[in-house]
Amino acid sequence: MNISAASKAAGLPAKTVRYYADIGLVPAPARSESGYRSYDDASVRKLAFVRRAREFGFSIAECRELLGLYEDRQRSSADVKRIATRRLDEIALKQKELQSLHDELAHLVDACRGDDRPDCPIIDGLGKSTR
Amino acid sequence: MNISAASKAAGLPAKTVRYYADIGLVPAPARSESGYRSYDDASVRKLAFVRRAREFGFSIAECRELLGLYEDRQRSSADVKRIATRRLDEIALKQKELQSLHDELAHLVDACRGDDRPDCPIIDGLGKSTR
DNA sequence: CCTAGTCTTTCCAGTTACTGGAAGGTCAAG
DNA sequence: CTTGACCTTCCAGTAACTGGAAAGACTAGG
Known part of the structure; x- marks a missing residue:
């Protein structure tokens, strides 16, 4: 599988797939004689795993950790739960912030009347400091 | 007012205050004889305005726009409302995404039992593609 | 066999919004 | 007069990519 097929299968841009190998997040793929990267299903699964984890907001560093656990047959699910729970707390916090922002x-x-007059409560509201 | 007093008053790190002038988001402040930046209340208000807008998630580019409107006595509040409403939509979208992520x-x-056994639904769940 | 078009490669630079740190000048207190 | 807190500039680094140029590789059509 060449890079574009693999990247489509994993749901990531090809650039990102290369990037993940460059930074050593995933192992460097095998190369064809002419130098093309070639991927198998296992690498694609790993890339998709990273994509999902990124979508969940895990940082690259956390993905590295998770991938390690993903590959480690000896890992305890307690380790994973610890990381995931931390993330869950962060999400809840972000939700609260976003809510008050929204409100x-x-x-x-x-x-705001939204007319052509220069008087505007939004601008005025932004100007008022909350500190 | 020297930079640290101004930055405290505006609620921003001094580094960020310098940075905002460097990129031309706010005008470069006057200098003392020895080269120290000196700020007045108007500049502090402007900096605080930017801080608030940033806290609302407006990008630097949007802050530039908002600052322009803030300073333009001729601006219509319709312009401001348009920008703020767009931002509100983005926030709502982000909230929905965050919610499904959280769920x-x-x-x-x-x-996940969170014990020492290698079997872990979180890892398995991340591995499952949603695409 | 040639050619056009699509992949692929590497490498360098840019993005966003700062943040950290070094090297050195300034100011007020004791 | 020396210490310590501030201030200056400048350079580099962060996160996580993304864009683009230049050049090599592969495939289908004529």
Whole structure:
């Protein structure tokens, strides 16, 4: 499988696939005689695993950790749960922040007539410091 | 006012205050004889305005736009409302994504015993492609 | 067999929004 | 007069890619 087929199968841009090998996140793939990278199903699964983990917001460093656990037949699921739970806490925090952001901004937008007059509650609201 | 007083008043790190002038987001401040930057209340207000806008998730480019409107006595509040509403839509989208992320991950964590056995639903769940 | 078009390669640079750190000048207190 | 806190500039690094140029490889059509 050449890089574009593999990248399609994994759901990642080819550039990113190369990049992940460059930084050693995944092992460098075998090469054809002419130098083309060639991928098998196992590498594609690993790449897709990383894509999913990235979509879950895990950093590259965390993906490295998770991939290690993914490959380690001896790993305990406690390790994985610890990492995932931390991530879950972060997500919850982000949700709260986003909610108050949304509420504040929505309030400002509501208060704005949106006409051609220079008087604007949004601008005024942004100007008011919360600190 | 020297930079550290101004940065404290605006709620930004001094490095960031310098940076904002470097990229021309805010005008370069006056200098003392010895070369120290000196700020007045108006500049601090502008910096705080940017901080708030950044906290709302506006990009530097959008802040530039908003600052322009902030300073333009002729601007219509329709312009501002347009930008803020777009941002609000983005926030709502982000919230939805975060929610499904949270649900999926929470489901995996729930299904995980978190013991020392190598069998782990989180790892398995990440491995399963959604595409 | 040639050619056009699509892959693929490497490498370098740019993105976003800062942040860290070194080397050195300035200022106020004791 | 020396210490220590501030200030300056400049260079480099971060995260995680993304874009693009230049050049080699492969495939199908004529």
